[in-house]
Amino acid sequence: MAKNATDDDRGLRKSRFAPYGLLSPGVIWLLLFFLVPVVMLFKASLSTKPSRFAEPQFDWDWSNFSSAFSQYGSVFVRSFVFAGVATILAILIGYPLAYWIATQGGRFKNLLIGLVVVPFFTSYLIRTIAWTSLLQDENFIVSFLRIFMGQDFRILATPAAVIGGLTYNFMSFMILPIYVSLEKIDFRLTEAAGDLYGSPWTAFRKVVFPLSLPGVFAGSLLVFIPAAGDYLNNRYLGSPQTSMIGTVVQNKFLVQFDYPQAAALSIVLMVIITVLVLVYSRFMGTEGLAV
Amino acid sequence: MANRVTRRQFMTRTGLALGGIALGPQLLAACSSDSKDSASGGDSGKGSNDIWFDNWTLYIDKPNDELYGKGGTLDEFQKASGLKIKYTEGYNDNNEYFAKIQPLLSKGDPIGPNIIAPTFWMAGRLIGLGWLEKLPLSKIPNAKNLVTSLQKPPSDPTGEYSLPWQSGVAGIAYNQKVTGRELKSMDDLWDPAFKGKIGVLTEMRDTIGLIAMSLGTDLDKPTYQNFQPAFAKLEEEVQNGQIRQFTGNDYVKDLSQGNFAACIGWSGDIVQIQKDNPDIRFAVPESGGTLWYDTMVIPKGAQDLDAVAKWMDYVYDPVNAARITAAVQYIPTVAGVQDELRKMGGDAAALADSQLLFPDATTLANLQSWGNLSESEEQKFDEEFARISGS
DSSP states (O other): OOOOGGGGHHHHOOOTTHHHHHHHHHHHHHIIIIIHHHHHHHHHHTEEOSSTTSOOEEOOOTHHHHHHHHHHHHHHHHHHHHHHHHHHHHHHHHHHHHHHHHHHOGGGHHHHHHHHHGGGGSOHHHHHHHHHHHTOTTSHHHHHHHHHHOTTOOOTTSHHHHHHHHHHHHHHHHHHHHHHHHHTSOTHHHHHHHHTTOOHHHHIIIIIHHHHHHHHHHHHHHHHHHHHTOOHHHHHHOOGGGOOHHHHHHHHHHTSOOHHHHHHHHHHHHHHHHHHHHHHHHHHOOTTOOO | OTTOOOHHHHHHHHHHHHHHHHHHHHHHHHHSOOOOOOOSGGGTTTTTOSEEEEOOTTOSOOGGGOTTOTTSHHHHHHHHHOOOEEEEOOOOOHHHHHHHHHHHHTTTOOOSOSEEOOBHHHHHHHHHHTOEEOOOGGGOGGGGGBOGGGSSOTTSTTSOSEEEEEEEEEEEEEEHHHHSSOOOSHHHHTOGGGTTOEEEESOHHHHHHHHHHHTTOOSSSOOTTTTHHHHHHHHHHHHTTOEEEEESTTHHHHHHHTSOSEEEEEHHHHHHHHTTOTTEEEEOOTTOEEEEEEEEEEETTOOOHHHHHHHHHHHTSHHHHHHHHHHHOSEEOBTTHHHHHHHHOHHHHHHTTOTTTSOOHHHHHTEEOOOOOOHHHHHHHHHHHHHHTTO
16 A cells, blocks of 8 residues: 555655765764763773872773762762752642643743743853852851751751752753643543543542653752763852762862863763663653653 | 574674674774874963963952952053963862872873962972972062072972962851851860861861861871871761751851851961951961962973963062962962052952961961871871861
């Protein structure tokens, strides 16, 4: 029944190289800005430096990887915990907001989604620094909370501040994909659910939520992955006890000039995140995950 | 189906192409000779300016808040010498700046600015690495005005590579309203009443220096062994939550906002904040404060050394140095500034009597400067400090 595919080719007269031509910008971009740097990073991680400011010498030195785990294992764990909590919080806060805009937004949907994006017009750094002003010890927020939590209470320089900063900074990345996948849902399905004696909550649980999962999946990736490697939030909102792997890599690279160790830590971070993402996508089930 | 590319074909061909591209540059590099391409990178950004001075912020006078404002040092220099100077404030942190210039200087390429302002220890490191040009001292007659205490310092024993720009003291900065009392010694910082409200600097030499002095260790011949007790003390106070954060120059904000009851801070900053917030005080700890200075150095490969010499000569004239000091309020490194300030009258004359700018012999006796650290020693210090500060 299907027409022979080559019958359609006459109109476009493609050359043999058309597929390559169309794909080459993307492939070249991936090569130049992903593959080549990762290979260089891998080479650097297997190098040693004869002295602090000399060039690293490539010599298959795997000790950087073993020390990455032994010395910084706890920092890795902390980074993933912070990023995980930030992701969950982002879902808990972002999903209802996206749902409300998608279903109740009406004429103002675009405006409301625009408002979600507007904070991102300011730089990431400025947004984080703004939080230090808001959460300072003598400001109204902390003074108010001190009524309940005692005079020694503070928000800045605690894990809560870092997680809060991470959640806030990546919130838009959660809201937008969820909104997009909710938008695509035909809400007559909920009516159908009602016709089948389902309560609104059941309709949500069994119809709307599963259909919005691709958005939740995409949003979680977009929040978790950068949050795990983040260092700015810890730098401004954290304390020495909340250091994350991004902090360590930054110090290793810029202050210690220990490029091999910094490269090894980065690779370990990439590998662990890849594994976590694969596990997560297995758990979600990958059919129909395209947003 | 001739022009259909199957997935398998695409992956195979792309894989081969990838392999070729990955290996290609290696083959080419192996084949080609190692030609050092001396691009005219030295002038990138300098343009038609004779001098490009990349300095720290808040380190020069700005009439009406303008760098080149009328009557300011830069404006007067350009008028007096006929040279054009580009002044930028891109020097934010020693390590940060070093990371920027290292890739270029390690390959022998010029960096752009022909004067930069590293702190003394960073200047020492650059000298040790051979990345600085010698100063054209024969063309800087005013260099003789350099205060004797800073002549031929440990970080530049021949005195041929650096001329100090400004000097300052690291000590205890505190918010009198929050602490409720005066602070006098490092032990005051460890007072349990201030738990979680103490800040220290990411500048390793100031933080560890002050702690070491409070434990009786001198700074002139530092070794990693000698400083173990200081590191242990710092680690103890970090672990028990006494120290809240390690900050750069932004401690100023935390102090004003009340996040810190007290912290380690720099003298000139405090003098400048006191104008807006009189509760902020500065005290040199009883056990001693650290004396530091920032320098003017010429990176290797820089051009127009004669013009640079004219600038250095200009700012080492006490009259001009006094103008800068009156604005930035750090310790001047040029002799004769105190008298010039008195001649200027008004607020400037009041500065002439400030212990923070012109420490007398008693105060000076309580200040120490760091001796040199070898590259390997410095690495140990930096790594241990990074470990304790949570990076």
